[in-house]
Amino acid sequence: MPAIAVIGGQWGDEGKGKVVDLLAERADVVVRFSGGDNAGHTVINEFGKFALHLVPSGIFSPTTDCIIGNGVVINPEALLEELKMLKDRGVDTSRLYISDRAHLIMPYHIIFDAAEENLRGDKAIGTTKKGIGPVFADKIARLGIRVGDVVERRNFMEQLRNVLHQKNLLLTKVFGAQPLSLTRIYEGYVEFGRQMKPFVRDTTVMLEKALNEGKVVLLEGAQGTMLDPDFGTYPYATSSSPIAGGACVGAGISPRRITGILGVFKAYCTRVGGGPFPTELKDDIGNHIRERAHEYGTTTGRPRRCGWFDGVAARFSNRVNGYTGMALTRFDILDTLDSIKVCTAYKAGSKTIHDFPASLATLERCEPVYEEFPGWKQDTCGVRKLEDLPETARNYVKRLEELVGCPANLICVGPERTQTIVKSAVF
Secondary structure, three states, X not given: OOEEEEEEOOOOOOOHHHHHHHHHHHOOEEEEOOXXXXXXXXXXXXXXXXXXXXXXXXXXOOOOEEEEOOOOEEOHHHHHHHHHHHHHOOOOOOOEEEEOOOEEOOHHHHHHHHHHHHHOHHHOOOOOOOOHHHHHHHHHOOOOOEHHHHHHOOOHHHHHHHHHHHHHHHHHHHOOOOOOOHHHHHHHHHHHHHHHHHHEEOHHHHHHHHHHOOOXXXXXXXXXXXXXXXXXXXXXXXXXXXXXXXHHHHHOOOHHHEEEEEEEEEOOEEEOOOOOOOOEOOOHHHHHHHHHHOOEOOOOOOEOEEEOEEHHHXXXXXXXXXXXXXXXXXXXXXXXXXXXXXXXEEEEOOEEEOOOOOOHHHHHHOEEEEEEEEOOOOOOOOOOOHHHOOHHHHHHHHHHHHHHOOOEEEEEOOOEOOOEEEOOOOO
């Protein structure tokens, strides 16, 4: 069987956690391939309601191996707390594995993230201040410290001493902060390494073996395509690639192994933090969607900005990912609306734009061109077959399929596993 990537099609928070939790029942391995504990996946199942930040959403399946891939940056304290929370609630975490190549968030990364965000003032990106950007910057600058370094401990003290000398100069000379203690950080991370050691593997070997044996591998993304540092609304973007191409790098598998790419889209749009958002609703409808869907960040609790489905961004999302299908989530949130709009193009002055622009200045000028649909005004939470949806709701699904350019496999009409319409099989 192939590897299947589950990709956020919008600005993140699309409901990938529920989709992966649902699909994991038929998967042998689930791999988280990007981001860090700045991401939050909400899962509701027979164990209860969970907010996961690092552990893959397949952890609830008793027969599924879960891997935190090399493309994820790990705050070891946050990871160990999450594992304890799961264990305390009766979830078996013995099938979790951590790539020895994954980079670690260090205390100075968190300090710099907050300091740099504060310096941006009203141009702040809206980061979670969890150290994600600085650790990815250090990864590229070859200043990173990886899981294997603290587990093996052969050169860890020397590595840390060299990096911390530079970081302390910045802290004291630029930011006027107190220097960090080499001994305290070293001893703390040695202990983290001791606790993580049972989980640490060369996960590329595990994945090659699984794929060669014909097992099903799910690649779980964090954030969404429109936050990609190359193709998203840069600089209002995340620090690692959440797109299908990033899944290969972040998991350590060949692109030839991926034969299915499932895009996850809300039936409307949301985003958290700063940056342009063409279909944003700053009115009673936007507030209604936010409160009905409880659109508040899983990681930060910040209210999410809500808007109509953006077909221009969705087409672009498909272009850079190549979706073989999509999952539509939060469909039931639209049940109470009298009418529903979908953006099909942008207007920038006298020009009509059908392709998502790279220029932030252009995007900030864009006004959405809408098609309007009558609302179905009917509760869909109990629907399990496509033909049982109201005709107006089916027409809405069909139009979104046309705009994105791929069929809908799943339509989620509630947060629980069972509240899902399977229009066509994912596997």
